[in-house]
Structure formats: structure tokens, C-alpha cells
Amino acid sequence: PTFLKVKANKLANPFFVGMAVKANQLDSGSKYDGILKNEFSSISAEYEMKMNPISISSGVYNWTAADKIVAYGNANGINVHGHALVWHVAVPNWLTNFSGTDAEFAAEVKKYITDVVTHYAGKVKSWDVVNEAVDDASGNLRNTIFLQRMGPNYIKDCFKWARDAANAAGDTNLLLFYNDYATSTNIAKQNKMFSIVDDLKASNLIDGIGYQMHNTYLSPTKTQIETDINRAVAKGLKIHVSELDIQVNPANDISSFTNERRLAQKEKYKEIVKIYNAIPAANKYALTVWGMKDNESWIPYSTDLNHAGNDWPLLYDSNFALKSAHTGFLEGLD
Ligand code: G3I
Numbered sequence: 001p002t003f004l005k006v007k008a009n010k011l012a013n014p015f016f017v018g019m020a021v022k023a024n025q026l027d028s029g030s031k032y033d034g035i036l037k038n039e040f041s042s043i044s045a046e047y048e049m050k051m052n053p054i055s056i057s058s059g060v061y062n063w064t065a066a067d068k069i070v071a072y073g074n075a076n077g078i079n080v081h082g083h084a085l086v087w088h089v090a091v092p093n094w095l096t097n098f099s100g101t102d103a104e105f106a107a108e109v110k111k112y113i114t115d116v117v118t119h120y121a122g123k124v125k126s127w128d129v130v131n132e133a134v135d136d137a138s139g140n141l142r143n144t145i146f147l148q149r150m151g152p153n154y155i156k157d158c159f160k161w162a163r164d165a166a167n168a169a170g171d172t173n174l175l176l177f178y179n180d181y182a183t184s185t186n187i188a189k190q191n192k193m194f195s196i197v198d199d200l201k202a203s204n205l206i207d208g209i210g211y212q213m214h215n216t217y218l219s220p221t222k223t224q225i226e227t228d229i230n231r232a233v234a235k236g237l238k239i240h241v242s243e244l245d246i247q248v249n250p251a252n253d254i255s256s257f258t259n260e261r262r263l264a265q266k267e268k269y270k271e272i273v274k275i276y277n278a279i280p281a282a283n284k285y286a287l288t289v290w291g292m293k294d295n296e297s298w299i300p301y302s303t304d305l306n307h308a309g310n311d312w313p314l315l316y317d318s319n320f321a322l323k324s325a326h327t328g329f330l331e332g333l334d
Pocket of ligand 1: 022047089131212243298
């Protein structure tokens, strides 16, 4: 078979083909190990490089799983993207229940960002500094513990702390990303994201935007995606399709993976890869798929989505067999 990264590396303007991984998948000789080495040129941690698994208490860290993932990438010439320094869903209990002042809370966030960026300096090529800061309904800043305790400037503070830590560690090439979802279909959210991005860019604190792209076989449309992404291209930002998966059962109207949805999914992967491949070289970074095989995707088990366990969103099936989606990805690289 043709391998994804082999074809991507032959492009006039190559980009990383990424996969979200778990540390326990990376043992030498595992099925994941073989596929990752053949097909992927970048990895993100699906969970283990977030704040809650790493941060035990103030200044106390559990690096084990994250170190394993980073070491695997570094040992195998695979790019490592850091996901994510600050995210309201990944706040450890000790920080959620922090009884100190707001200034002391901010100092804890600064210490965390500084320590993590320093720990992985030169080993992790990019970080999602802040993830999902924009509220879906209002298009304003999401009312998270960070906004409540640090105020609306918290995003800029976090990017500055990350930039300062990287520069202090000599990692002047570290790429800092803002990461979010559904900006192509939610224009208020898209506009708010770009106002945040413009403010960061004015202070040279941001290098790229992560478009999660938890899409469906129907949405967003090609035009919606291109309109959104072209705004980032125009600002000279790197673009990371950071968490791509394609639901085929968003309305929970099928109980098995029908051929009609299989082919629709193939076409949607092809469409998204083609859109990404068409952006200018200067804006390319990585296109990352959020997991390897269908039965390990977050989607069927998500309480936010009404899938009742039925969806097949990724490139490999539960037996690691290639799906038509994988063929669609390859065709998108033509
Ligand atoms: O492994 C631990 C286990 O040791 C512990 O006992 C158990 C009890 O909480 O948790 C286990 O961790 C789970 C982890 O996935 C394992 O991979 C967490 O509960 C569970 O919350 C976590 O879910 C992840 C979720 O983010 C929250 O961090 C999903 O795998 C992951 O796909 C999902 O990814 C997010 C992106 O980071 C941001 N964009 C949306 C995307 C989907 O929600």
C-alpha cells in the first residue's frame, strides 16, 4: 500500500501527516508502532500532555506518559505537537479548587506553562497554548476559570509566558498555536477567534491556528472551510488541521457503517486534504487525524454527541484495516 507520509513528503510543498496517540500504544512492535512509523510524520497526545494528567499539585508534575510520547517522536524522527497547555476541560482538581488569590492563581498558571515549555524545549515543535477559549453560543470569551480568575487578558498572558519560556530555553523556533473548533460554521466564533489572533499577532505571540475539524460527512462545506482558512492564510499564520475526524452518523440514523456513508466519508477526507494541500507552503504545518482506529475514537462515547456508540470516523477500522477514508486521504494528496 502507499503510505500517507511517503506520499505527503513527495509533494511540492510537503506537510506533516499527524496522528493523536496514547503512550500505551507506543511499545515497540505494537500494531500502532508499525503504522505510525510507516504512515505518520507527526504525533499529538490525545490526552497525556494536558494539564490534568501532568500537574499533580503546585510545582509537582507527573511527566511519565508525556515523556514517553515525546521520546517516541524524537527517537523516530516524528514531529511532536504539544496539546494543550491551557484548556478549561483539563484543569486538575487542585487548581480548580485553588484557594489562593487571583494573582496567586495566575502565578500558578504561569509556573505551569513555564515549567512545561522548558521541560520540552527543543523536543516539542509546537504547542496549543490555549484551546477552545471562545464560547459557541455567544461568540464571546468562554466563561472559564481562566477568564474568571485572570481576566480577559489571560490568553495573551499565556502566550507571552510560553514565548518567554521558550526563548529563555533557547527554543526560539517553538511554534505557538491557538486551537479551536467549528469556526467554519459558526461565524461569530470565527470572528472572535480572529480578533484574539490579531491581538496576539500584533505582539508577535502567535505563529499558527489549530482548526480541530471534528467534521461530519456533510459539514462544513468546502466553501465554509476555505473562507475560514483563507483568513488565517492572509495573516501569514501556520495552519494546523489539528484533530480531524469525520462522523458518518451525526443524526444517529444508521446502526451499521453503510456503503453510502463509507463513500461519503472517503470524499470528505479527500476534500479536506485537498483544501489543506492547496494552501501556500508558508502556511503549511500539519494535518493531524484524531486517533487511529474507529473503535478507539472519542466520538462514539461522547456524551455531547448523540451517537449511541455508532460511528466510524477514522482511517482504520477496529482491526487496523485500511478504510476507504484512507484511500480518500491519499487521493487528496494528488
Ligand atoms: O487514562 C485515564 C485513567 O487513568 C483514569 O483512571 C480515568 C479516570 O478519569 O481517566 C482516563 O483518562 C481519560 C482519557 O481520555 C484517556 O485517554 C479521561 O478520563 C478522558 O476524559 C479523556 O478524554 C479525552 C478528552 O479530550 C478529555 O481530555 C479524549 O480521549 C480526547 O479525544 C478528547 O480530545 C479533545 C481535545 O483534547 C480537544 N478538542 C476536543 C477533543 C474531543 O473532546
